[in-house]
Amino acid sequence: MTSPHNRNTAADAETHGHDEKVSLPAARTGAPQPSAPPELDYQGRKHRRAMDNATLWDMARKIPAALIQTGRLAWTVDRRMTLTIVVCQLLSGIGTAVMLSAVAKALPQLMVDDPREGLTHAWPALTVAVVAMATGAAMWILADWATRRLNPKIASAADLQLVDLHMRAELAAYDAPGFGDRSQAAGIGAQRAVDIADDAKTLTNGLVQLASAAAVLTSLHPVLLGVLLLSVVPRGLGGVIAARVDYRVHDQTVSARNVRGMMRWWLCTAELADELRANTMRRYLHFWYQSMSEQVSSREVAGARPYLWITLLAASLGGLFTLGMWASLAGLVLAGAMTTALAGTAVVASQTAGRALNSIIRYSTVMFHHGLYLSDYYDFITEVRTMTAARGTAQATPPRQIRLEGASYTYPSKDSAAVRPITLTLNRGEVVALVGENGAGKSTLIRMLTGLTVPTDGTVLWDDTDLAAADAETVWRHVGLVPQKNGHWPLAARENITLGQPREHGDERIWDAAERVGMTKALRELPQQLETLLARSVWGGHELSGGQWQRLACARAMYRQPAVLVLDEPTSEMDARGEHQIFRELRAMAPDRITVVVTHRLDNVRMADRVIVLDQGAIREQGSFDELVATEGSLLGELYALAQDR
Known part of the structure; x- marks a missing residue:
């Protein structure tokens, strides 16, 4: 159907004399404006509205499967780099735990009347903390290096497998209903394989860091872990809801963006340049392309407001719970259940755990999204393998008849x-x-x-x-x-x-x-x-x-x-x-x-x-x-x- 937004754009431009700001050819010339392209919202995708319909439990179940799929793909591509990433993640988490434990040991020794004496007793623990922190940072850098070496290989392997199976499939496969749509979805999954590898690295690092910080917080006082979770949950839920808003916009515009991308290639290639010019198609096609772009951008702009309110509400609730955590720490210190030094260690550990939890929730949502496309890839691979031209073993010779x-x-x-x-x-x-x-x-x-x-x-x-x-x-x-x-x-x-x-x-x-x-x-x-x-x-x-x-x-x-x-x-x-x-x-x-x-x-x-x-x-x-x-x-x-x- 014709978009009201597109009709009003040209009308307003003519009314206010802002022709130079509008590139619709019909608006500039006063010629009758052609009908805008219809709103495209393809109904047949396998994962349509997947983010909207998914519960947190659905997401929690999907993420391990995506991690396993990514791990298998990475392992088949480069075992050495995959092992490097895993080992570096573990060593980084160990480094965080050792650093927090060393800080917990050093702070009481520093909080004495004589700073020199305190530093004398605390420097071994501080040295351990610095070395552990540096080791953790180095492990993260090494894991990032290994990921950058692994990603191109993952992208190539996924794409090559898809292309190879297309070339070996029976021609009848191309005639199967929906084959082209499933092929396109699998292609997106192959592209997302690289993204999901990066996300998996960040997510697993967050899990390791959280486990390390949580262990230290629990050792300081069990109640701190519960208060920390309360301070992070609102932001996490806000992140999930905001991600759903993002995904809804993506889902509603995917068909328009795909068609616009195909049209863009045709508009810019030499193959159709003669036909486009000689048949005076430029004005209409430019109008079509701009209208389709406006359909996409208008939905993206419309999604900005709910995203803002969700983020503000989640941040406000998170802030209130964070204040509750500081109040809990103060109460523990005033009640004599915790020393000031240990409270300082708890602050450091809580900040580490908070960052890790935010990272986990954020990248869990992203991985759920990417995991849908990755499952499309694996489903399609399985389907096409059954359609490859493997008919028999008889050896054909040049026929006389x-x-x-x-x-x-x-x-x-x-x-x-x-x-x-x-x-x-x-x-x-x-x-x-x-x-x-x-x-x-x-x-x-x-x-x-x-x-x-x-x-x-x-x-x-x-x-x-x-x-x-x-x-x-x-x-x-x-x-x-x-x-x-x-x-x-x-x-x-x-x-x-x-x-x-x-x-x-x-x-x-x-x-x-x-x-x-x-x-x-x-x-x-x-x-x-x-x-x-x-x-x-x-x-x-x-x-x-x-x-x-x-x-x-x-x-x-x-x-x-x-x-x-x-x-x-x-x-x-x-x-x-x-x-x-x-x-x-x-x-x-x-x-x-x-x-x-x-x-x-x-x-x-x-x-x-x-x-x-x-x-x-x-x-x-x-x-x-x-x-x-x-x-x-x-x-x-x-x-x-x-x-x-x-």
């Missing part, structure tokens, strides 16, 4: 099949053209032929090997695929052709593939030829045209010299000369492989040995181009006639 026996495929959450049961045989040396209207099932059939997906019913056989029972990597080793949407990889030109394939033949085979697709001249004209980075957005990088990228994708497939070569609209952006060259090479390479071509340019279909026409997921007709075009009622004939009338 591909047979589909009643093979069909239905996408997850779909009622009707994308490809209905098909029985079909493809032979080595044959060039087969797949033809059909949009949505006929051509891309899905290609996925089944190449083992990218296994049929939901029926079988696909390479010779006698059922692809559903074969090691997927051994299948793809013999496939060369030029997809309809090919990758413009930000790599050197050499790697854009080889993509990590062995280079036993040096550059000769690379240049041969380039020659086959007509890219030799373009590659030699690059500043560093094959070493040139093909990424214009990076300093020193260069860009290719759309047709050149398609030629490079064809060269990539030809370099592999595959047994099964599949090209999906391989020449849609090429000129006539390039298109002719590609299809001429396909014919020349045909005897050694099974070649499948998908194209809507029906003149190119003439070069195929056989044309298979798909219609609504089923084979409607097949045969030679001339036979099908001449057949009355042929779909190919109808499509070809329409193409000739353009």
Whole structure:
């Protein structure tokens, strides 16, 4: 819906003449203002309103689990640094306990009539206190150093595992409902892994410091620990409630911030710069971006007031209880239950314990928040591991024949099949053209032929090997695929052709593939030829045209010299000369492989040995181009006639 805040902004600017303060294009020009983007508040997140709905007990149970998960991740990444952090935390706590005990021993000796005599007796304890305090500080610094060394490794390990599983997952996983949302949540969890490692260090340090200070306070007088807890609890509860306010703002704006972030990339990238300008989209998109920013900022500003009142109330209550603690100490001294020296030690211990408790409550809340996202990460990792392409152990070899026996495929959450049961045989040396209207099932059939997906019913056989029972990597080793949407990889030109394939033949085979697709001249004209980075957005990088990228994708497939070569609209952006060259090479390479071509340019279909026409997921007709075009009622004939009338 349209935000009232956005409507009023433009209206006020025009009324008061403050146009220079408002960047809404419609406000400056007086043109009708477009509708503001709707308020986005995605309802499907797993942990929606998690902080609001969580009790303190829920948080208390979640935090140990988050600590354990973080510890396991850190342990698998770098055991030495993990042990360093743990040991340093313990030594820091011991240092605090020794320091407070030494202060408790030194203060009575200092509080005598003769300062020199008191110092003479107290200096050993004071020396121990100073050394213990310095040791504790040094341990904290060392733990921080170890954490800084560990964090980059944690970030890399979490991200690499996520990326690796995405690349190994069955393609059907991407079609599962909500997969993209869960993937995004897992990505956030991987990013939060570093934050939670820092939080875990600070939280555990607070726990150790609290235990040390509490032990000293209890030894001085048991009532002091109870009074201390009362002085800190209001601030702790205030911290939890304030964190809920922060999280509510985060939760309500996460969708808007995600969409705004995606839009920002599109507004600033060169890929859409032409379309944005030529279609005069700048004004609207700038207005859209600002409106979305205002939706986010208005919610953040609205959360500032309750945050202030909560913090003030918690601080006031904490102050009252702190006064109660000082009063308790004074009462103990006046009643003779505690000496003035011990009261001084209690003040130092209470301050240490108070800081530790504040740290514990603050970082417990933060860890609960981060822990939700970390659990998303681990849940997604577990889910995708069950979806990786681990089908069987049979070793696929270059096929002389591909047979589909009643093979069909239905996408997850779909009622009707994308490809209905098909029985079909493809032979080595044959060039087969797949033809059909949009949505006929051509891309899905290609996925089944190449083992990218296994049929939901029926079988696909390479010779006698059922692809559903074969090691997927051994299948793809013999496939060369030029997809309809090919990758413009930000790599050197050499790697854009080889993509990590062995280079036993040096550059000769690379240049041969380039020659086959007509890219030799373009590659030699690059500043560093094959070493040139093909990424214009990076300093020193260069860009290719759309047709050149398609030629490079064809060269990539030809370099592999595959047994099964599949090209999906391989020449849609090429000129006539390039298109002719590609299809001429396909014919020349045909005897050694099974070649499948998908194209809507029906003149190119003439070069195929056989044309298979798909219609609504089923084979409607097949045969030679001339036979099908001449057949009355042929779909190919109808499509070809329409193409000739353009």
